[in-house]
Amino acid sequence: MDIPKRLTWAVGLLGPAPGDRVLEIGCGRGVAVALLCARLTTGTVTAVDRSATAVEGARRRNREAVETGRAAFQVRSLADADFAAGSFDRVLAVNVNLFWTGSADAELTALRRWLAPGGLLCLCWEPPDGSRAGEIAGKVGRAVAAHGFETTTVRDGVLVAVLGVLPGKRRAGEP
Template identity: 55%
Template sequence: MGCRSHDRVLEIGCGRGHAVALLCEILTEGKITAMDRSATAIAAAIALNAAAVAAGRAEFRAVTLAEADFARATFDKVLAVNVNLFWTRAPDKELELLRSWLAPGGELFLCWEFPSAQGAGAAERASRSLEAAGFAVRTKMAGRLACLRARPRGA
């Protein structure tokens, strides 16, 4: 993902906050905002990352992506791991929001570990949705793993 110490990062579907804990080691001057639709997961994530929350380097929100409200050009990087929304349906509203929240030069990273190597079809569906929403996409597959790296076209 190439995070820099001063990046502003959004994690979608943060679960219990383990990726946040790892990213906070890098984001010494930056900040991560993490969201999950589960209030129970958010409570666990806050507990796990209490020091980063107290230091103002991590913030958590119990909200869906479609309901989230952030300012324009807020994030340098957006990350989602094993969030099926991007390949199970056409997430037009969500992708429009993400485009508006990415700072100039910002990037979106969508990663999955599928139960079988047949996940390539799901990654391809997600890639098509991103491209239709105005993103330039690079896809990497390794067995059951897929990662899409996307930037808004023209950015």
């Protein structure tokens, strides 16, 4: 299978440690989850997507990780998700337009609550022609910073990412 560059790039930026608890928003058919599970030894991935068809495909692709408890999938929108405070060390979203096409205040508030201190939010896009990358980075960067994250923008050709680090220290033994 040919893995899209945007997914390998995004997982590389996220840089999960072997024991991280990762949330992927808009997991589609689970390609990024497979890439994440390859990096995790004791860590886990929880993935959400609004499409039941996509989640079923993701479960099939990641069957072994689901069976061993390293991956779990939920059919739901981010707005409908509810996780305990500090549940995740890293959060990934690739081409999830809700963060730049409208107000994502409720979602960013929830992500801030769900991330552990020192956690990383990684929001990535591959705009069709790259011309909107600057617009996306600007809008998303401002919104993420307004929710108390320390932000950085990263570009690679047409790919763009906004990284948000939650203030605080990571869990003991984590980089």
